[in-house]
Amino acid sequence: MCPPVPFITRLAAGFFLVLFFTNMAEAEQTMPARKGKLDISLVDFNQAGLVSLDGEWEFYWKQLLAPDDFKAFADPDPHYFAVPEVWNNKYAGLQELAPEGYATYRLLLLRNDSERQLLSLSIPNVYTNYKLWINGVILSSNGNVGTEASLAKPQWEPVIKTFEASGETIEIILQVSNFHHARGGVHKSLKLGTPEAISKDRETAVVANMLLVGGLLILGAFFLVFFLIRKGQRATMYFGALCLFWGIRSLFSNIYLVTSFFESTSWGLAVRVEYISLYLSMLWGMLFISSVFPNGMKALYKYILITINYCIISLTVILPPVFFTQLLPAYQFFIAVNLLYAVVVISRAIYEKQFEAWFSAASIIIGIGLFAYELTAYALVVKINLVFLNLGYLMIFFLNSLVLAYHFVGAYKQVHVLEKEKASSFERRLRRA
Incomplete structure (x- = not known):
């Protein structure tokens, strides 16, 4: 035959x-953040669907910072780190990062008005736990974030969280720690969109x-x-x-x-x-x-x-x-x-x-x-x-x-x-x- x-x-x-x-086709939908800021002022979420929050986030190695800590900083002087990206063997300034450790990520989303809008955030699993705030309010967490293995608890559960956006800025603060896996950091994209678009994607x-x-x-x-x-x-x-x-x-x-x-x-x-x-x-x-x-x-x-x-x-x-x-x-x-x-x-x-x-x-x-x-x-x-x-x-x-x-x-x-x-x-x- x-x-x-x-x-x-x-x-x-x-x-x-x-x-x-x-x-x-997927790559064309990404607008990379620069120096810890992502301009979404021209995005019509009803038409655009999803926005991946990829790019350069503020990065604070060996620091677990909460919203009040940033209010107290006159000049935070951050490093910048790509998301998504594992932090293994990467550098924060002159310091090489080990798989085991902890850090705080921060991203500011810039809007064009102060109108209230209902948005959803798709949060993937990270290596290996996290705590996330939106505009000073805890929105989600996986496991327990800690400064050492005995205090940290790993968990992998992708979630969708809905919040009301108001004001000209949306502040996202993300604490991450890893003491239980060979890789550390945020290795998948966070996605922002309308509740309908995020739910459909999931x-x-x-x-x-x-x-x-x-x-x-x-x-x-x-x-x-x-x-x-x-x-x-x-x-x-x-x-x-x-x-x-x-x-x-x-x-x-x-x-x-x-x-x-x-x-x-x-x-x-x-x-x-x-x-x-x-x-x-x-x-x-x-x-x-x-x-x-x-x-x-x-x-x-x-x-x-x-x-x-x-x-x-x-x-x-x-x-x-x-x-x-x-x-x-x-x-x-x-x-x-x-x-x-x-x-x-x-x-x-x-x-x-x-x-x-x-x-x-x-x-x-x-x-x-x-x-x-x-x-x-x-x-x-x-x-x-x-x-x-x-x-x-x-x-x-x-x-x-x-x-x-x-x-x-x-x-x-x-x-x-x-x-x-x-x-x-x-x-x-x-x-x-």
């Missing part, structure tokens, strides 16, 4: 074009995430039940486990839906589930590829794969988050190596004219694109389009389910041929008799 090269090419090209133009992200979670859990349950019915089909077990654990990871990452459903969820438990589900997804995914393309995967490689994942999962269970989260960059490199190895295995299968390998090839192309997208966003702290990302993941799992479907059809055809041969043989015996 002729391999669908044009289909693969169009699919990959379409994927990257959508990614490029989607991010370009609902879009939630629906996109729930579609991914629901789709993966259904796929995972189907293939795991299929494995229990027809034992011996290890590929179905591996793929079912891959779907299941990636679905679980989707609940414990990005917008952290699990904290919206269960507010009492332990932060330490949530972070461990997020990381372990990533490691297990990687393990099951590579075992799935080794099962459907057994000629290309060496036994030594599978031993190394299982050993490394066993070790890093054990460390994640045993060590506190501030230590095991430091292992993620090394594991991301390990993921990149595995993706390259998967490309080699699938390329060999294509060379050996295994038609179903083209479905995996398409999923690998998309997977590499998504991995590069997430890795870039994680390293450079840029916004992720969750709708596009989740649709990409669903496409990957759908394409790999077609690989299993192709195997099932092939097995059915072989059984059908054997049954026909058996029936023909039986008829010949009857004629001889």
Whole structure:
């Protein structure tokens, strides 16, 4: 059968074009703050939708300042720090910033009039807790901000808060501390807009995430039940486990839906589930590829794969988050190596004219694109389009389910041929008799 090269090419090209133009469209909506001030006087929130409060915020390292402290300052003399941005290995003046520490951010929003207006602020999770004031009034908090680990309590729960804006200036003060993670600071954008626009943005992200979670859990349950019915089909077990654990990871990452459903969820438990589900997804995914393309995967490689994942999962269970989260960059490199190895295995299968390998090839192309997208966003702290990302993941799992479907059809055809041969043989015996 002729391999669908044009289909693969169009699919990959379409994927990257959508990614490029989607991010370009989003980038045009950002008005960066300068020197701790953001001019929103010309913004019509009823038309503009959302404004990301990105740019240079006032930054006070090793200081937890409240609104009254700024009233007492004649000349605060701040440093300026980019938001969103982790503060690891960055500088405040001549001082290099460590992951563990605390700071105060401050931003002034300049309006063109003093009319009262109802606005909402979308506040993401930060590394790893915060307290936020609007015009001197506490609006929101996650966990407990502290000057040392014993006083600080981490929490990740993205929230939406509504307030009434009045006057020509909106002052935002944000205290942040981190003593429990390998990264510190505000790594996601705060968004300002009308309550309707902010709610719609949140609902879009939630629906996109729930579609991914629901789709993966259904796929995972189907293939795991299929494995229990027809034992011996290890590929179905591996793929079912891959779907299941990636679905679980989707609940414990990005917008952290699990904290919206269960507010009492332990932060330490949530972070461990997020990381372990990533490691297990990687393990099951590579075992799935080794099962459907057994000629290309060496036994030594599978031993190394299982050993490394066993070790890093054990460390994640045993060590506190501030230590095991430091292992993620090394594991991301390990993921990149595995993706390259998967490309080699699938390329060999294509060379050996295994038609179903083209479905995996398409999923690998998309997977590499998504991995590069997430890795870039994680390293450079840029916004992720969750709708596009989740649709990409669903496409990957759908394409790999077609690989299993192709195997099932092939097995059915072989059984059908054997049954026909058996029936023909039986008829010949009857004629001889």
